[in-house]
Each structure stands twice: as structure tokens, then as C-alpha cells.
Amino acid sequence: MAVAPTVTEDPLNALIDGTLQQLDITQEMHQSAVAEYQRVALHLSAAGAADGIDVYVHPQGSFLLGTGVLPMGRDQFDIDLVCRYNLVSAQTTRPLLKQRAGAALGEYLSLTKGDPTGPTDLKECARAWTLLYTQRFFHLDVLPAIRDDGASSPTAILLPDRDLAHWQHSDPLGFAAWFVQRTQPAMVLKAAEAYVAGVPHYTVRTVLHRIVQVLKRHRDLYFRDDMDNRPPSILLTTLAALAYEGNTNIYSGVIDVANHVYDYIESRAGVWWLPNPVAESENFVDKWNKHHVRRMRFDAWLGSLVAEVEVVRKQNLAMATKQLQGLFGEEPVNKAAARVGTEYRELRGRGALSIGGPAATLTTGVGTRVREHTFYGTR
Amino acid sequence: MSTPSTGRGKARPIPLLVQLLQLQRAVAGSSGTVRKNRMTWSGRIQPSPASITYTVQIVALHGQAPDITVLDPPLEKREGEALPHTFPGDRLCVYRNDEWNPSKPMATTLLPWISEWLVYYELWLPTGEWFGGGHEFRGDRKRTPAANGRSAASARVRVSTDARH
Numbered sequence: 001m002a003v004a005p006t007v008t009e010d011p012l013n014a015l016i017d018g019t020l021q022q023l024d025i026t027q028e029m030h031q032s033a034v035a036e037y038q039r040v041a042l043h044l045s046a047a048g049a050a051d052g053i054d055v056y057v058h059p060q061g062s063f064l065l066g067t068g069v070l071p072m073g074r075d076q077f078d079i080d081l082v083c084r085y086n087l088v089s090a091q092t093t094r095p096l097l098k099q100r101a102g103a104a105l106g107e108y109l110s111l112t113k114g115d116p117t118g119p120t121d122l123k124e125c126a127r128a129w130t131l132l133y134t135q136r137f138f139h140l141d142v143l144p145a146i147r148d149d150g151a152s153s154p155t156a157i158l159l160p161d162r163d164l165a166h167w168q169h170s171d172p173l174g175f176a177a178w179f180v181q182r183t184q185p186a187m188v189l190k191a192a193e194a195y196v197a198g199v200p201h202y203t204v205r206t207v208l209h210r211i212v213q214v215l216k217r218h219r220d221l222y223f224r225d226d227m228d229n230r231p232p233s234i235l236l237t238t239l240a241a242l243a244y245e246g247n248t249n250i251y252s253g254v255i256d257v258a259n260h261v262y263d264y265i266e267s268r269a270g271v272w273w274l275p276n277p278v279a280e281s282e283n284f285v286d287k288w289n290k291h292h293v294r295r296m297r298f299d300a301w302l303g304s305l306v307a308e309v310e311v312v313r314k315q316n317l318a319m320a321t322k323q324l325q326g327l328f329g330e331e332p333v334n335k336a337a338a339r340v341g342t343e344y345r346e347l348r349g350r351g352a353l354s355i356g357g358p359a360a361t362l363t364t365g366v367g368t369r370v371r372e373h374t375f376y377g378t379r
Numbered sequence: 380m381s382t383p384s385t386g387r388g389k390a391r392p393i394p395l396l397v398q399l400l401q402l403q404r405a406v407a408g409s410s411g412t413v414r415k416n417r418m419t420w421s422g423r424i425q426p427s428p429a430s431i432t433y434t435v436q437i438v439a440l441h442g443q444a445p446d447i448t449v450l451d452p453p454l455e456k457r458e459g460e461a462l463p464h465t466f467p468g469d470r471l472c473v474y475r476n477d478e479w480n481p482s483k484p485m486a487t488t489l490l491p492w493i494s495e496w497l498v499y500y501e502l503w504l505p506t507g508e509w510f511g512g513g514h515e516f517r518g519d520r521k522r523t524p525a526a527n528g529r530s531a532a533s534a535r536v537r538v539s540t541d542a543r544h
Contacts, residue, residue: 341510375513
């Protein structure tokens with residue numbers, strides 16, 4: 001089984017992994033977000049029950065997958081929820097469904113008025129509703145949906161498209177299960193470790209999670225002033241999970257993924273296609289067919305990503321650290337650098353650090369042990 | 380071949396030629412000379428798999444503390460800051476007085492310490508922090524033990540257990 005490299009085997013990987021650890025939402029943040037969305041879910045369920053409709057609310061996307069990255073600056077963390085009504089398409093219309101969810105969320109907003117931890121506003125988007133919180137690190141996007149009886153998956157849903165003109169097939173829970181399975185074999189190992197350590201499953205981050213996080217952060221910066229053409233997270237996540245082949249190192253994994261995306265994106269008689277791996281009729285690159293510029297911008301972004309990661313890979317730790325500071329911000333990178341440095345020092349302290357190979361490279365493998373010593377000097 | 384004594388006091392210095400041969404064996408392709416009791420060695424060190432290769436030079440006079448410098452690439456500095464854990468002339472200082480004397484093989488002491496110095500240097504450059512530990516001078520420039528080798532040689536007989544002297 002592939003095992004993640006140690007700090008001395010691959011300090012750059014440790015630096016990237018350590019940086020992303022700083023940008024994962026913490027267990028406390030996760031719990032506080034879950035508590036709030038459960039409160040919302042309870043209210044949506046109660047409102048549905050009043051009309052005799054069962055409602056099931058669950059997270060989807062990065063919050064569910066564990067691929068979220070805490071945003072830089074004042075941007076809020078985006079938590080996507082699906083509010084699935086136990087209805088079939090013959091029992092409602094897309095505008096009615098949206099209104100139903102909107103009305104219940106509006107009630108929730110007024111009920112929690114004055115509660116400092118409650119939502120401060122409700123915003124209508126194309127097909128979802130957003131609960132905004134000024135006192136919290138997140139906002140909640142609530143997407144109303146109904147069950148999809150035509151699909152074989154029990155978790156399949158139908159949701160209105162952006163114009164509320166058609167139903168769209170999707171399956172976010174099925175997708176999450178597929179994603180977890182794609183993280184193998186690293187996931188098995190990490191999940192087993194986490195189980196032994198009593199760590200909740202959702203805090204496990206595999207190399208595939210890290211690759212997705214790097215792709216997303218790099219995309220965020222690259223498309224900062226071009227939001228319309230920004231490739232969606234679901235596209236990046238799917239491509240990464242498809243192209244991931246068990247690489248144990250984050251930066252090589254990113255390059256592998258970037259180099260293989262067109263093994264998966266097809267052109268079917270001139271129509272660009274990347275099917276949702278768990279809901280075949282959902283095409284994640286559907287927009288490319290209407291807006292050709294999006295595919296061109298996507299290609300340009302991939303090229304820039306590969307070039308930058310190659311630079312990071314070929315430079316020394318100092319240059320790589322500087323490059324990462326630009327991508328992720330100074331603070332998380334410096335903390336990760338501190339962990340890498342401290343790890344070297346602790347290895348020496350335990351007598352576990354040696355030099356080996358032709359160029360006196362520090363290693364925890366076979367070699368000449370690094371004896372205790374004290375860096376001195378006049379400055 | 381001399382076996383260095385690790386006992387107190389009068390350990391015999393390892394001949395410079397032996398030091399040189401041991402260093403040459405430890406670092407592939409490295410080379411040097413011993414002339415008139417002066418050893419010059421240089422070799423290419425890659426301190427970590429994520430690091431570049433540095434050409435490092437050790438110059439030592441018989442029975443004295445060596446000078447360690449990085450020949451290539453030139454060491455960079457943070458704006459307005461000196462390199463940490465160095466002596467004037469950007470000579471690396473990788474040990475405290477009582478931790479090294481010429482009876483110790485450079486290949487198993489100085490060499491690993493230099494690799495370590497280089498890793499901490501690569502992390503210091505972008506962050507401004509030295510993670511390798513060591514003695515902090517806090518700007519007190521008067522205390523310069525082992526600054527130029529002569530004091531280190533005399534310190535050899537003054538084995539100290541005091542961490543800061």
C-alpha cells in the first residue's frame with residue numbers, strides 16, 4: 001500500500017500538506033456549522049411536515065467532501081445544502097419548489113431575529129437561497145430539490161436549472177461516495193488511523209483531497225477578475241478524482257491530473273462532455289458548448305498551473321516556500337515551514353536523523369547519524 | 380588511521396589528510412588538498428530532496444577549528460538581516476565550543492551539521508525564522524567563542540558541561 005512520504009523524504013510535500021492543514025476548517029468550525037445547518041434543517045422539515053411533505057436536508061460539495069479551503073481575507077466559507085422534498089416532478093413545479101423553500105427560510109430568518117448566532121439575511125439566487133451570517137465564518141446555500149424516481153440511485157435528486165426551465169439530474173451523496181472510493185488506497189489507511197485515534201471521519205484528508213484543494217485555490221486566484229469563466233469546483237473535483245492514480249505526493253499528483261484531464265473530457269460530435277460519474281446525464285462542461293471562451297480559459301489556466309507547480313518542484317525549499325506564500329498567504333505557509341523545520345530538529349533530538357546518499361542529504365534512513373550540536377555564531 | 384578519542388582532555392587531533400579522505404568518501408565527487416598543515420576540501424551537498432545542491436568548502440589548519448563557507452550559489456540574505464549562525468565572512472557556525480575539536484572526524488560531525496544548517500537556511504530565507512535551535516546572541520556581538528578557530532582549539536581541553544558559556 002502506498003504510504004505518504006516522510007518529511008525528510010519529501011519536505012516539499014510536507015510543506016504543501018502542512019499549509020493546507022492550516023486552511024482546512026477546524027473541527028470546532030465544522031461542528032458549529034453542522035449545528036447551524038441542523039437547526040435550519042429542522043425548520044425546513046417542520047415547514048414541510050405542516051404540508052405533509054417529508055424533507056431531508058444534507059450537505060453537498062466541498063463541505064461534505066472535505067475539500068474546502070478557508071478563503072483569504074474577508075471572504076466567507078461556502079456551505080452547500082440540498083433540501084430534498086419527498087416529491088416527484090408531477091407533484092410540483094420548479095418555481096413552486098423554490099418558493100416553498102424560500103418561504104420556509106424566510107420564516108427561519110424572522111424566527112431567529114435577535115439571535116446573535118442566527119442568520120442576518122436571506123438572498124435569492126438563480127436556483128438556490130443563501131442564508132447570510134455576519135457573525136460566522138460561513139454562509140449557507142440551500143438548494144431545493146425533489147427525489148429522482150427515474151434514477152437507480154436512492155440518493156438521486158432532480159433540481160431546477162438556473163432558469164427554472166428544466167429539471168436537472170444530480171446525486172451529490174452518490175458523488176461523495178464515489179469520491180471517497182477514488183481516494184483509495186490512501187483513504188483506507190488514513191481512515192483506519194483516524195478510527196484508531198478517535199478522529200471523526202470528516203477530518204480525514206487524503207492526497208486526493210489535497211490535490212483538489214490546490215486546484216481550487218490556484219483557480220480562485222487565476223480567475224479572481226474573471227468570475228464568469230471560472231471553472232466550477234465540481235468540475236475540478238471530478239477531474240482530479242478521475243485522473244488520480246494513487247500518487248502519494250501532492251505536487252506530482254497535481255501535475256498528473258492537469259496533464260490527463262482530456263483523457264476524460266470528451267468531444268461527442270463536437271459537443272464537450274464530462275458526465276457526472278454518478279448521474280450520466282449531467283454534463284459538467286455543458287457551459288463550454290455555449291461559451292467557447294470558457295474552455296480556452298480553462299486550458300490557459302491549466303497551463304499556468306502546471307508551469308507554476310513545475311517551478312515550485314525544481315527550486316529549493318526557500319523559493320518553493322515563497323511561491324506557496326503567494327498562493328496560500330504567508331501565515332499558513334510559515335506555520336507549515338515551522339513544522340517542517342521543527343520536525344527536522346526533533347528527528348535529530350531523537351537520534352533519528354542521518355545523512356546519506358552521494359550528497360550528504362538528510363534522511364531518516366540509513367546513513368551517518370547527525371549528532372546533537374548547537375548552532376552558534378556571532379549573529 | 381587514527382581513532383579519535385572522545386574522552387576528556389587530551390584527545391589527539393585527527394591528521395588533516397585523514398579528515399580529507401573521510402570527507403571525500405562521504406561526499407561523492409568531492410576533492411581537496413592538504414598542504415603545509417592546511418586542509419582545503421570542497422564538495423557538493425544537497426541537504427534535502429527539495430533543495431538545490433550547494434558547493435561547500437571546509438578549510439582547516441592542523442589542530443584548529445575549520446572555516447566553513449558556501450562557495451556556490453552565493454548565500455542570500457533577508458533584507459537588512461545578517462545570516463543567522465554565522466561568523467563574519469558568512470562562515471557557518473554549526474557547533475558550540477565544547478562540541479567539536481580536531482580529534483573528531485569532520486565527516487561525521489561537521490558534514491551532517493552543515494546539511495542541517497542548509498535546510499534551516501532554506502526555511503529561514505522565506506520566513507525569517509531559524510528552526511534549528513541553537514544559541515541566540517540577541518545582538519551581543521562581544522561574545523565570539525570559536526570565532527576564528529584559535530579559541531576553539533584551546534577550548535578543546537576545556538570540556539564544558541555548561542550549555543552557555
